[in-house]
Amino acid sequence: MKIGILCYPTFGGSGVVATELGKALAEKGHSIHFITYSQPVRLEHFQENVFYHEVTVADYPLFEFAPYETALTSKLVDVARFEQLDLVHVHYAVPHASVAYMAKQILKEQGIHLPFITTLHGTDITLVGKNESYSPVVTFGINQSDAVTSVSESLRASTYQNFKITKEIEVIPNFIDLQRFSKLKKEHFRRAIAPNNERIIIHASNFRPVKRVSDVVEVFKRINQVIPSKLLMIGDGPDRSKVEKECREYVACDSIRFLGKLEAVEEVLSVGDLFILPSESESFGLAALEAMACQVPVISSNTGGIPELNVHGVTGFMSNVGDVDDMAKNALSILTTDASLTVFKSNALEQARKFDIQRIMPLYEQLYLRVISAK
Numbered sequence: 001m002k003i004g005i006l007c008y009p010t011f012g013g014s015g016v017v018a019t020e021l022g023k024a025l026a027e028k029g030h031s032i033h034f035i036t037y038s039q040p041v042r043l044e045h046f047q048e049n050v051f052y053h054e055v056t057v058a059d060y061p062l063f064e065f066a067p068y069e070t071a072l073t074s075k076l077v078d079v080a081r082f083e084q085l086d087l088v089h090v091h092y093a094v095p096h097a098s099v100a101y102m103a104k105q106i107l108k109e110q111g112i113h114l115p116f117i118t119t120l121h122g123t124d125i126t127l128v129g130k131n132e133s134y135s136p137v138v139t140f141g142i143n144q145s146d147a148v149t150s151v152s153e154s155l156r157a158s159t160y161q162n163f164k165i166t167k168e169i170e171v172i173p174n175f176i177d178l179q180r181f182s183k184l185k186k187e188h189f190r191r192a193i194a195p196n197n198e199r200i201i202i203h204a205s206n207f208r209p210v211k212r213v214s215d216v217v218e219v220f221k222r223i224n225q226v227i228p229s230k231l232l233m234i235g236d237g238p239d240r241s242k243v244e245k246e247c248r249e250y251v252a253c254d255s256i257r258f259l260g261k262l263e264a265v266e267e268v269l270s271v272g273d274l275f276i277l278p279s280e281s282e283s284f285g286l287a288a289l290e291a292m293a294c295q296v297p298v299i300s301s302n303t304g305g306i307p308e309l310n311v312h313g314v315t316g317f318m319s320n321v322g323d324v325d326d327m328a329k330n331a332l333s334i335l336t337t338d339a340s341l342t343v344f345k346s347n348a349l350e351q352a353r354k355f356d357i358q359r360i361m362p363l364y365e366q367l368y369l370r371v372i373s374a375k
């Protein structure tokens with residue numbers, strides 16, 4: 001199949017999912033065309049069937065906001081015609097669903113049929129999409145899609161709750177490439193980070209308010225008062241400097257290290273003993289799945305789609321949003337003995353295997369075939 005993919009090219013979860021899916025489909029022989037404003041971060045190597053089409057937005061002094069949607073639509077129309085795309089798969093509804101709808105209408109006038117599938121990822125529904133400045137367009141884009149998927153049951157339910165949806169939403173959960181995300185031999189990292197064999201706690205996110213990064217520090221302080229431990233903070237974003245300041249006020253602040261936007265997250269996850277994800281809302285929690293695939297148990301909030309991933313008492317524990325005492329208590333119950341840590345680590349990997357990309361990708365392929373043949 002010839003598939004176009006619209007996504008955000010940045011470190012966000014939806015862009016990562018879109019890129020990893022495209023790469024895996026290309027490996028199976030499909031032609032994949034990414035259409036976005038810069039090279040997707042996970043598209044770092046040459047791959048035979050992968051193509052990248054950059055959207056350039058022509059500026060003009062009249063524009064206070066250059067019309068990206070118009071440029072993206074025009075690019076999609078152009079690529080679809082020239083490459084004879086069979087369908088387009090858009091990740092993150094805003095603004096990609098309405099862009100694909102518009103392109104479909106333009107191509108229809110030219111006698112070309114271009115069906116589109118919209119995958120809902122989270123904040124496009126729970127935060128951004130339901131804002132009244134976007135919701136009529138988002139609702140329309142979803143309802144006009146030839147098929148709609150969401151990354152968790154929880155996101156499916158909130159989409160029906162927040163929008164007037166007339167379309168069936170199918171759940172296709174996020175996935176993980178277990179070839180890339182697996183526990184690597186990085187003992188020299190462990191020795192450098194934790195020379196006295198301290199437990200290594202990790203958080204990775206885009207440091208947006210929804211991630212509640214301050215809670216990570218609060219949980220860590222409570223752990224650190226009881227057992228020798230180090231905290232690694234991966235990623236960057238609006239709350240980073242605030243949280244760094246909070247860390248500086250902590251007596252053992254030298255136990256906390258900010259690593260920034262690391263590309264090879266799996267190398268650091270490989271030496272982790274615990275991952276903390278205390279988010280306010282999380283439609284799936286891809287970062288937690290990446291940790292689990294590297295045998296790192298998860299302490300998380302119980303919000304959104306997290307319970308569909310983190311099994312309470314098995315792969316880690318969940319607590320109410322903001323309950324840092326409970327999170328710390330649960331973390332200590334995992335970390336205190338090697339025996340319990342070993343069990344949680346192995347359970348985490350076993351659970352991650354359920355989300356193996358090789359299991360999930362065929363669900364998308366079946367959907368593509370269904371949509372194309374429904375012409």
Ligand code: GMT
Pocket residue numbers: 011012013014015017092121122123124126151174206208210281282283284285286287
């Ligand atoms: O976490 C973010 O703010 C980024 C956002 C995105 O769409 O790029 O992530 C969402 O999509 C991920 C991939 O499907 C999910 O794993 C995240 O849970 C979801 N984030 C939220 O719902 C906050």
